[in-house]
Every structure is written in C-alpha cells, then in structure tokens.
Amino acid sequence: MTEGEGATEERPRLKEYEGEGITVTFEPRRCLHAAECVRGLPEVFDTARRPWVLPDAADPDRVAEVVRRCPSGALQYHHRPEDAVAEQPDSPTTVRRTPAGQLVVRGDLLVTGAHGDRHETRAMLCGCGASGNQPYCDHSGPCAEPDDDDVPEER
Ligand code: SF4
Ligand code: FES
16 A cells, blocks of 8 residues: 555455356455365365365355355355345344354344455454454464364465
C-alpha cells in the first residue's frame, strides 16, 4: 500500500482453484484442520498432492456440499465468477462454543476484522484473545491441537 492510501484493511490471502463447474477458494490462515474436506472427498482434497484441491475431480454439487462442511470458512466456493456468495446461509444462525473456547458460527454473518466487513456463512472465531488473525481462531491459544497432521498448508 502506498503512503496516503489510508485504508488499514488488507485483502485476505486466498488461493483459488478453478474448475469447469465450480471454483473453490482456500484461505490458509483460517484452516483449523478439522479435515472435513479430506475425509469427505479425498479425490478432490488431498494434502499430499499439489495442487491439493482438484475441483473437477467430483460432481460440482458434491464438492459444494463438502466445502459447506468446513467449519472454519477457510474453504468457500462459487459456481460462476460473478457469484460473490454462492452458498445459502444456515437459518437460524447458530453459535456454539467448543470445549477449547472457539466460537463456531454458521448463518448470515457480517464479520468485522482486519479485512473490513466480510459476508460469511461459516466462521470459527477466537474466544481466548490469542489469535493473530482476529477475529478468527488461528490455534495460537489453548485451542491448539497437538496432532494437526492433515494440515492443508497453502498449496
Ligand atoms: S479446509 Fe481446513 S478447516 Fe476446512 S475442512 Fe479442510 S481441514 Fe478443515
Ligand atoms: S480460541 Fe483459538 S486462538 Fe483463540
């Protein structure tokens, strides 16, 4: 950002995996390794492969269904470039606190943070204050899991 631009908002760092029928985006800093993706569709999501997401390796509706299971919101999708948000938010909005203190939120969300106001459908928010990616949890606090093995780093 050049001097004088003033805005403090940064754009979230996203990786985009474009397919014929669906495009999947991945925000590595928000991935909390729940592994719903690799369990749900291993032919599409494979952390041992590069690229680790192959959106055309399954039916687009099935890919969308598994992306919607990602609790952190690290994975998102759209069917066409002009779709800002393709996913219908859950209704009613739900908020759940995990035993480790994270807030798991699903619904029609407007999340305010370093990236400005973001329309979201899924997020895991930091409940302990330690995250370096506020307001999202980043496993910096007591929520950190010792055995984060299936970790999709940025690929
Ligand atoms: S992208 Fe990360 S947080 Fe989302 S389901 Fe996959 S492993 Fe879990
Ligand atoms: S709850 Fe995970 S970093 Fe705060």
